[in-house]
Amino acid sequence: MENIQAIRGTKDILPHEVIYWQYLEKTASEILTKANYQEIRTPIFEQTPLFERGIGEATDVVGKEMYTFTDKGDRTITLRPEGTAGVVRSYIQNKLSASGGVDRLWYSGAMFRYERPQAGRQRQFHQIGLELLGSDAPRGDVEVIAIATDILKALGLKNLTLQINSVGSKEDRLAYKQALVDYLTPYKADLDADSQDRLTRNPLRILDSKDQKTQEIAKKAPSILDFLGNDSQKHFNQVCTLLSLLGISFELNPRLVRGLDYYTNTAFEIISSDLGAQATVCGGGRYNGLVSQLGGVSTPAVGWAMGMERLILLLEKLQPLKATSPDIYFVSRGEKAESEALVIAQNLRHHGFKVELDLSGSNFAKQFKRGDRSGAKICLVLGDSEVEEGTIQVKNLETAEQKTLSQADLITNLLSTEIR
Known part of the structure; x- marks a missing residue:
């Protein structure tokens, strides 16, 4: 009888590997607790419209990568492809903002996307993330970035770079999208197939293409930083100033747009030069419209997620950890x-x-x-x-x-x- 194997894109985490996961989880939990972030645990599957409305139907995640099925109650269900939408759904449903003020939440767990498996990217993967809801202050953006850098520093990781951008307000993006389409249209035939499709559906994602020829074309595209309104520009300037005040170095990356539609204003990634193609270990930004978009009271918010598999790859290179021995x-x-x-x-x-x-x-x-x-x-x-x-x-x-x-x-x- 043939042995049953693990499904492609999933991976057993064996005892000698679990020690790295426990070390990562313990380190992150301690730092998040010191900043008074409260852990929240949401279901692994949700109603499909949550992700279609929250992430955006024009994104690759919704269009190509979600694990969606119809259950026995004839409901359309999706295994969560990311953590933020579920946290926001819970925030609204359970009236977590009833006490007023700022809510600080964090989570960890498995996510699911149908992608080509490779080092640091599995179809079942794991994230640690946080969400700060209820503040539009630039200090909130900088707080969550500072916590991310604290966690990575506590883990002993090196060769990391914080890249930061502003994707502006909804109005800023509309103006920029048109300018971007006007620039890219004459080059349409030279773009990769995915980017040609995105030109009408989601042109900002073309800036994130991994195709070398498309990247060369995008280098000379207009910068979104030139389309920021006064409020967006002021917010972004304050974020940069406060990062410098904390001694957190960063690089401006005008082509950084992230892959999900809910982002507004600040977008950022922390990149490792030790990981090759899958280099992002932490990504996030502000999403001021998502709570109202999912039916809640308009609430500004900012957050990030870290890919645990990629962090484990870096930890394994950094130092060997041994399982504890019995006394x-x-x-x-x-x-x-x-x-x-x-x-x-x-x-x-x-x-x-x-x-x-x-x-x-x-x-x-x-x-x-x-x-x-x-x-x-x-x-x-x-x-x-x-x-x-x-x-x-x-x-x-x-x-x-x-x-x-x-x-x-x-x-x-x-x-x-x-x-x-």
Whole structure:
């Protein structure tokens, strides 16, 4: 019978890899908590119109990449391709803004897009993201960028560049789109097929094309920064000033537009030069119209998401992390001893020790070899004779010293030993 394999574009996260994920999640959670962001967990699937209305039907995500199906209730359901729309839906539905002021939320979890799998990009992928809702102040933009840089710095990542742009207001973009179409139309035949299609549906996305010839054409396109209204320009200038005040270096990238339609004003990405083609490790921006677009009260907002798989690739290059070892490896032999060892091991765990109990039933020599490989500092040895005597053997695996203790004194003795 043929073995069942994981679906293409999905990946098992094995125990030796999970330690990187736990390190990333713990680091991000600690920094987000210090800035008083509250964790929110939304469903993995939502009604399809949430993403069509929120992300934009003309985007690649909605048009080509969503996992959409009809459920048994004849409803159109989509596995979430990104986190923001679901958070905003929950924000509206659960009236999270009822207390007024600013709401700070963060999330982590699996997302789904039908893309060609490659390093750092899977069809099931994972993100950590945050959303700051209720403030239109440039300080909000800079706060979320500063938190992102703090997380990446705490992880020890290097060779990162913050790229920033403003996509302006809805009115600014309408004027710019027309200028962009006017510039690109004479070059239509030279554009790649996707960009030719985008010329009428979503021309700003042409600026993000990976096709080399299209990129060359786009280099001389008008800059959106020349089409910003007074309010948009003032907002962007303040964001840049505040970033400099915090000592956060950045590059202006007028062709940075992001892939989702809900962005307004500030758009940014943090790029790694160590990742090749899939170089963006964090991307986000302001989305002042999304809450009202999804049926809520008009609420300014800004946020970002980090691709966890890409961060893991960088962490694995940076430093090897090893799985934690047990404090104690417990070997036993004999019917009475094996039962008693189970009881003692549980008691030790209740007192805070990490204990691995050898369940093999093999001879002591083989169990000792596994104990040596476990990384534990202490090996406990229990046979039927020790059970009869109420004793237990304690072997220091670093010095090979061994002593006999009464079982009654074991925990007290171990608590005074630096093995944790």
